[in-house]
Amino acid sequence: MPKSVPPRFVLLLWPVVDRLLRVIHHIRPLKADGSGIINFNLRHYKGPTRVLNDSSEVKTGDTIIELHLNNAWFKKRRKLNIRASQSPREFLGCFAQDLHLLAQQIASGMFGDITALHGSTLQHVAATRLGFQVDELPDSLWKKGARFYMAGLMQIYHLRAGEAPKLREKPWELKEIWLSRAALLTRYGPKHP
Numbered sequence: 562m563p564k565s566v567p568p569r570f571v572l573l574l575w576p577v578v579d580r581l582l583r584v585i586h587h588i589r590p591l592k593a594d595g596s597g598i599i600n601f602n603l604r605h606y607k608g609p610t611r612v613l614n615d616s617s618e619v620k621t622g623d624t625i626i627e628l629h630l631n632n633a634w635f636k637k638r639r640k641l642n643i644r645a646s647q648s649p650r651e652f653l654g655c656f657a658q659d660l661h662l663l664a665q666q667i668a669s670g671m672f673g674d675i676t677a678l679h680g681s682t683l684q685h686v687a688a689t690r691l692g693f694q695v696d697e698l699p700d701s702l703w704k705k706g707a708r709f710y711m712a713g714l715m716q717i718y719h720l721r722a723g724e725a726p727k728l729r730e731k732p733w734e735l736k737e738i739w740l741s742r743a744a745l746l747t748r749y750g751p752k753h754p
Contacts (some may be wrong), residue, residue, distance in 0.1 A: 574695045576701075581633060591659050598652070599659040601631040603672060606679075613677065614694045617741035623676035625708050626663070635718040653687055657749070660691065664749035667742065678740040683711050685736040692748050693738040708735040 582588070583600070591599040604627055611619040619625065634655075667675050682688055685695045698704045712733065 567688070572713055572717055575710075575717050578710070578716065583629075586627075588627075590631055591663060593655070594630065595633060597659045597662070598631050598634045598655045599663065600631045601663075602627050602629070603675075613739050613741045613744075615741050615744050617677065617743055619677050619679075619739070624672070624674060625677050626672065626675055627680045628678055628680035630714075630718075632714060632718040647689065653690055656687070656691060660745065660749040664745050664750055668746060668750050675742050677739075677742060678745060680738045681707055681711075681735055682735040682738055683708070683715060683735055685734070685738060688736075688738040691740075692744060693740045696737045696739065698735060698737050704735055708733070711735065713717075 568645065586602050588600050588602045591597045591601055603624060606619050606621060606623045606625050608621065610621065663678075666672065678693075680688075680693075681698065685693075689695055715733075
């Protein structure tokens with residue numbers, strides 16, 4: 562078994578850790594009722610200037626939206642035994658709906674001057690389909706820890722019981738995703754006549 566996947570008995574702590582991290586980082590649901598698939602937090606970018614695929618720049622100090630999956634969305638669907646919540650098509654559709662809502666909120670000025678959306682994910686193939694730029698993360702202790710943590714979340718919330726062994730067999734790569742404000746509004750924003 563790869564060391565980057567938590568043993569099952571340790572996973573009992575994951576929901577507690579998940580809630581704690583959400584409080585510490587002020588992560589909140591995109592939809593007020595918590596029914597959406599996206600959670601987020603606002604933060605200031607601290608790295609060197611990044612030039613995204615559409616030539617947009619993210620500079621030190623710029624405000625970005627950090628995206629997170631709403632694990633309660635998956636948990637609720639599992640309790641209701643809605644198997645479709647595990648299908649890529651439904652996942653992509655729900656995520657795209659939330660991106661439309663987020664684009665409307667950003668266009669209305671709800672979050673101020675947002676430069677880009679950012680996240681780290683094991684599901685970078687899905688992110689590419691949604692229009693995100695996917696970048697490699699440098700090997701670091703943070704990357705290993707984040708991958709370990711996210712692999713645990715995948716086992717608890719996202720995978721059907723029969724798929725959990727696949728996560729243990731094949732190493733899922735943690736990657737960074739970006740979507741500029743301009744790209745978000747072009748693809749998901751309100752359409753003008």
